[in-house]
Amino acid sequence: MNLPPCLSVRNGHLHIGRHDTVTLAARFGTPLYVTDEDRVRARYREVHAAFSSRYDRVRVLYAAKANGNPAILRALADEGSGADVFSAGELILALEAGMDPDRLLFNGSSKSPADLALAVEKGVRVSVDSLDELQSLDRIAGEAGETVEIAFRVNPALEVPTHPKIATGLRTSKFGIPASDILAAYRAALGCEHVRPAGIHCHIGSQILEVEPFARAISVMIDLAARLTDLGVRLRFIDLGGGLGIPYRRGTDPEPSFSDYASAVVPVFTEGVEEAGISPELWVEPGRYIVADSTILITGVNSVKEAHRRFVNVDAGFNLLIRPVMYGAYHGVVVANKADQAPAHRYTIAGPICETGDLLAEDRDLPAIARGDLIVVLDTGAYGFAMSSQYNGRPRCAEVLVRGSDAALMRRGETMDDLIAATERPPWQARR
Numbered sequence: 001m002n003l004p005p006c007l008s009v010r011n012g013h014l015h016i017g018r019h020d021t022v023t024l025a026a027r028f029g030t031p032l033y034v035t036d037e038d039r040v041r042a043r044y045r046e047v048h049a050a051f052s053s054r055y056d057r058v059r060v061l062y063a064a065k066a067n068g069n070p071a072i073l074r075a076l077a078d079e080g081s082g083a084d085v086f087s088a089g090e091l092i093l094a095l096e097a098g099m100d101p102d103r104l105l106f107n108g109s110s111k112s113p114a115d116l117a118l119a120v121e122k123g124v125r126v127s128v129d130s131l132d133e134l135q136s137l138d139r140i141a142g143e144a145g146e147t148v149e150i151a152f153r154v155n156p157a158l159e160v161p162t163h164p165k166i167a168t169g170l171r172t173s174k175f176g177i178p179a180s181d182i183l184a185a186y187r188a189a190l191g192c193e194h195v196r197p198a199g200i201h202c203h204i205g206s207q208i209l210e211v212e213p214f215a216r217a218i219s220v221m222i223d224l225a226a227r228l229t230d231l232g233v234r235l236r237f238i239d240l241g242g243g244l245g246i247p248y249r250r251g252t253d254p255e256p257s258f259s260d261y262a263s264a265v266v267p268v269f270t271e272g273v274e275e276a277g278i279s280p281e282l283w284v285e286p287g288r289y290i291v292a293d294s295t296i297l298i299t300g301v302n303s304v305k306e307a308h309r310r311f312v313n314v315d316a317g318f319n320l321l322i323r324p325v326m327y328g329a330y331h332g333v334v335v336a337n338k339a340d341q342a343p344a345h346r347y348t349i350a351g352p353i354c355e356t357g358d359l360l361a362e363d364r365d366l367p368a369i370a371r372g373d374l375i376v377v378l379d380t381g382a383y384g385f386a387m388s389s390q391y392n393g394r395p396r397c398a399e400v401l402v403r404g405s406d407a408a409l410m411r412r413g414e415t416m417d418d419l420i421a422a423t424e425r426p427p428w429q430a431r432r
């Protein structure tokens with residue numbers, strides 16, 4: 001069996017780090033997300049080392065939207081990570097986790113005046129996505145008597161090999177300013193009193209399993225950087241965004257490492273900046289690569305049914321993991337309490353949500369499954385809990401963090417009370 005590095009099989013049971021998943025399920029209940037903190041830290045170090053061994057002025061900004069649990073952000077802050085934040089909420093979470101405002105970049109294609117005011121107040125750089133936003137930011141910073149450093153988000157118009165919903169640098173994408181308009185945007189910024197252009201930013205997409213598109217992207221960025229330098233912009237950083245994927249189909253998918261990524265990108269970068277006579281920092285914003293394989297979703301089997309297919313009805317659905325439904329994404333699955341048994345049947349793992357499409361995994365050859373067994377869904381650390389909802393009246397599940405021999409909640413499971421906690425009773429609806 002091809003397992004993520006933090007998982008192993010011992011005594012027939014799947015383990016995460018030193019912890020038996022069957023014991024964790026008994027202690028904390030199911031469904032349950034479990035994350036290995038050591039793995040998250042190791043991945044951050046791998047990313048940082050891959051770049052800093054090739055270029056000495058590097059920053060890693062973890063993309064907080066992949067997994068914004070404060071405990072994850074704290075572990076990464078501890079490692080020295082900054083963050084790419086895409087909302088006021090993520091900005092606050094990153095600051096609360098102890099991240100230095102100087103190491104944050106506030107991204108987003110549609111920021112409100114309140115979002116921009118928060119960035120100004122907290123001293124966080126902004127990646128500006130339109131000329132309209134530039135005008136708003138200049139005014140808001142001016143009213144606060146501050147000057148904000150910005151980058152523009154460039155749309156490099158690159159085709160990338162990934163799911164269309166997560167290709168963000170296509171010519172037709174809603175993100176960024178077309179490369180052809182970018183010089184005019186910087187010219188406008190140079191004319192602003194309370195905004196100082198300091199960097200340039202792009203993000204070409206997510207779950208990309210080749211490094212070549214990143215080399216193309218950096219080459220577009222370098223080209224623009226040289227022209228911006230001629231224009232009089234002093235670029236302190238070039239931010240290449242995130243996007244390197246992980247092999248969800250272990251053993252089949254390509255498995256590019258951050259070292260592969262850095263060897264494709266850094267030589268193009270260093271040669272380009274040297275030629276342009278500048279020495280900006282190189283920033284990257286990995287999300288998925290850092291957290292995806294650190295986490296599992298443990299889900300309990302409510303019933304097994306032979307119908308059109310052999311359905312295994314479990315207690316986690318797309319309310320907790322939407323990737324299979326939203327992107328047709330593949331996640332490996334393991335029967336946690338029968339992890340050393342041979343496959344017996346072909347099963348489809350179905351969630352409890354009232355939607356035909358609520359399937360976590362289809363047509364998998366697994367050991368004979370019975371009521372009460374535990375199914376573990378692999379590689380769920382990125383865009384897993386982060387995209388969860390209470391759809392269908394389902395409280396979100398707990399999240400557990402393990403480190404060494406310790407295991408503890410990093411988020412309690414929601415209760416039925418949490419389903420109504422934020423609701424109000426309109427006054428004309430008499431209390432019954």
Ligand SMILES: *Cc1c(COP(=O)(O)O)cnc(C)c1O
Pocket residue numbers: 063065066084086107202203205206207241242243244285286287288289382
């Ligand atoms: C989502 C996002 C990332 C992270 O993408 P991954 O594919 O998870 O690495 C980085 N930068 C920006 C601007 C993003 O929107």
